[in-house]
Amino acid sequence: MMNRLGKHSEARVQPPLNTIPLAEAVADQPYTVSPMGYGLGCDNPKNLVQIQNLTVQYHGRIILKEVSIDIQEGCITALIGPSGCGKTTFLSCLNRLVDLIPGSAVRGKITIDGLDLRDPKIDLMALRRRVGMVFQRPNPFPLSVFRNLEMPLREHGVKDKKEIARRVEQALRDVGLWDEVKDQLGKSAMALSGGQQQRLCIARALILEPAILLMDEPCSALDPLSSAIVEDLIMSLRSRYTVLIVTHNLAQARRIANYVAFFWVRESAGTLVEFGHCQQIFEQPVHMLTGDYIRGRRG
């Protein structure tokens, strides 16, 4: 096959899809962690989170099976894959929200900066301050804009009014909302637009100065314009925060991620198929299934 430069490209020859039963197609290649030799990395990659053989069950049913992955500090890692493959479950293990799901059982090891997350003595409040989360639907508290940001600070022991005002302003500036709301801090957060509400929720997560920000499809409930604003915001967080983002929007993953993890359901359990640099996953996926998914042939 000739590419635009007139050179032979190295497109992989694949048998027609409809001749390969899925089970066979995935069974002939082991699930691998691919080499990290391609694409743009972070400025100073440093392994911040280590996940080893993470398995999650709900009421005895395996939801996520033996996922091992390293997360690099200051980078954006996108989690992609079809609905039901355990992406939300994976995120919820990283701040132990999974513990709140009745019937959940977690095996494997997760460490953040050497701290064993499943240590029974761990301070969950401190953990959730270090690992913030933003959900699919903006979920501001039905309170004023100011109170939405003041509340988490007070819960975590910040009492000084000047300090609170300074950090509220800083968090709103960080998400580009300050100029839009500075004259209406007493206004109900519920009166903001969807995109503004989501940026407020991101500010609420950032105000506690977490090391890690988990984002579960943060743009999927937003209109395209708001989505673009939130996407720019996420990119601006790179290097200051370690971001894990679930997105169904592959073009978005491609635009913003340093690393991509592709999940798939195999024998009814979510599995990590491939992990690597963004450019490598999109341009030279190791696993055939990854290639099929990112080209829209499966999933």
Ligand SMILES: Nc1ncnc2c1ncn2[C@@H]1O[C@H](COP(=O)(O)OP(=O)(O)O)[C@@H](O)[C@H]1O
């Ligand atoms: N609270 C729960 N109790 C039982 N099963 C659940 C619960 N939440 C999710 N599941 C199941 O776990 C699987 C993975 O779900 P989820 O992590 O939400 O996947 P994703 O985010 O990739 O769509 C799905 O089959 C889902 O039905």
Ligand SMILES: [Mg+2]
């Ligand atoms: Mg989900």
